[in-house]
Structure formats: C-alpha cells, structure tokens
Amino acid sequence: MAEPFVIEGVAAPLLINNLDTDQIMPKQFLLGIDKSGLARGLLYDLRFDASGRAREQFVLNRPEYRRAKILLGGSNFGCGSSREHAVWGLQQAGFEAVIAPSYGEIFYFNSANNQLLLVTLQPEQIEALHAELANGSDKQLSIDVENEVVLTPSGKSYPFSLPPRQKQMLVEGLDMIGMTLRDEAAIDTFEARHWATQPWCRIDLPAQQRRA
Template sequence: MQKFIRLTGVAAPLALANIDTDMIIPATYMKALTREGLGKHLFQALRYAEDGCERAEFILNRPPCRDATILIGERNFGCGSSREHAVWALADFGIRCIIAPSFGDIFANNARKNGLLLIRLPAETCARLRGEAARTQFAPMTVDLAERQISLSSGEKIGFSVDPHDRRVLMEGLDDIARTLRYAGAIAAFEAALS
C-alpha cells in the first residue's frame, strides 16, 4: 500500500449527499479480479450518458478535475452495500483523499485498508472548500496527514483530526497483511514454542 504523508493536488467538488457504493461503481463492473481499470467506470451514471458519451457538466469530466486527487463531498459519502470495489475505483481514477461531513462505516473501513484518506469536516466547512475550489479555478490544495492540516491556495490552513490508528497505518503504508507481518518474529517464536 502506498504511504500517505502529504498530497498536493486538484480538489474536485461533488455536492451530492448520500452517494452510495453502487453510484460509485455499479455492480455490473465488479466482475474484475484486479483493481486496475475500475476508474473508468467511477460514477458511471453521472459521468456518462446512455450512449456512452461523457456528460460535459459532470465535474470529473471537466479539466482540470479529470486529474483530481482530492474529492470534496457531502454527508454520508460511501453509504450502502459493502463494496471494496468502490474504493478501488476511486483509487484507480487517482483519488487519494475524500473530504466530507460523514462516511458510510463499511466504506470508511475499506478506505483505510486500501490507503484512501477520509477527512471528516463540518458540512459548512466542506461547502466552503467546494466553493473555494471552484472560485480558484481548482488551484491545488495540500493535505498534510503528518501535520493534520489542509492548506488552500490562499494560504489558509484548516486543521482536521483523524483516528490515530488510521493515521499511523496510512503514513506507514500498511495494509492488514503488512501490519500482521510486522510481528512475524513473535508469531514464529510462538509457533516454535507450541512444537
């Protein structure tokens, strides 16, 4: 898993509440056994018309948000079914951080396991950040997990809190297997003692 310490990138505003995992990646595209290629189907119904053409008005179809690495959402982002493919699709598109007032619980757990930083901020702050992104013509923002702050192009800094365990796992780039393997010596010693 890629370490997350500091990220500077375009932040795309997405002011839709209750985005569920089926909206993030429809079940039709969950047949893949790998994570690669899912990003092209991210927000399929919002990004593409029935004929497969891009919807010009959708934020991720507009430059420079085509290259967004940060998404500023609304409340209850990632609600719905347990679908790890949703996190994979976001990551494959290039999204590494989502800022929103709240997240679906299972989605949040899947995000941490896959290196996607979720930042919870009050709804008013998220609305202000979405407005700031649009006003500055999507000037890059910086998310610093080490310092726990977001830096805007204006120079303003907004602090945030994150679960200490999640912060450590993301900063060290440890998925569940890597975290377990840190104790390989102790596990081997325990097994040896049983023999």
C-alpha cells in the first residue's frame, strides 16, 4: 500500500489580500533562461528594504518561520500577471502548499501543473487557523491530501476539496502533459480512426492520396 500523501510543516501567515505575482516574484528576477535561483527573489520587496537589508518584522524573516513549508494567504492570492516564476519561487523557497480563501485563476492552474498544493478554505477558517498558530508554540499544520483535510496542533480539522484531476496530478507527481499521456492508447486509437476516415486532412501525404 502506498504511503498517504501528507504535507506537514510550519505554516507562515501572510494574510495580504490581492497579493499579486509581481509581488511574489518581482520582474528583476525574471531575467534567467531557466528556473534556478528564484528563491532569492521570493517576495523580495516585502522581505528587504530599499538598501537590501532584511525587514526583521516581516514574517518570513522571523526565525520561527524560516523553514516554513505552508503559507497562509489572503483572498485572491496570486492574482496579476501569468508569470509561472511565482510558483517556482515559492517551491524553491521550500513551500509545498498555500492555504487561502481564493486564488488568481492563472496562478491556480500554474500551481497544479507544478504540484504546488493550493487549499481553499473560507476566510473565517483561515482566521481561526491563524489565531491558533499565533497563540500557540506549535506552528505546524498537517495537510492530508488524499483525505482532503487540514489538521491543526490542537486536533481541529478543516475539510477542503480538490478537483479529481488535480488531486491525481499531485498524488502521482504529474503535470498536464503527464496526465494527458496516461490516455496515450485512447489518443492513438482516435488518431488512427480520424486519419482512416478523413485522409484528405493529412498534409504529410502526397496530394493524390489525400484526394483518394
């Protein structure tokens, strides 16, 4: 039997509504031709001042949150531009999941394609999670992906739901191409039937065969 898919770790609160992808990953960190080195740019303008000095009171600069794996976010998390670098930066900084009331649409699907778990809870549930973690010494949450529930240190549980396709992608570590290729046999059957009944559509066949 496969091990249950559980994400467990410190949860850092960043309860900013409409936190856009430009703030998550500023433009000056988009100059590379690969995905590397993006952890440094994550939330840079919030983490550092104009002189490059760390803002001590910013949540991710505080010692208790420096190894956080889960981010508690505000409404419309990841809105703004479509830059996939925002997702890559979060992952490179060690984040495996975000819990928020809602997400920017493109960010949501970019996250699914890169196996970054996005959990959707009601605003009052986020506030309750934040209050429990802020008032206790244990800052960790446990997210049981297969059973779709968030568990707190005190034993409270917060159910959530994932679309079946996205859940399968997370559990099996697949992106959208990988999910599509699971149906490769059906795709091949469809393709063979299509070309057999409509050969004139094939531009790689000689003209006389397309007319036949």
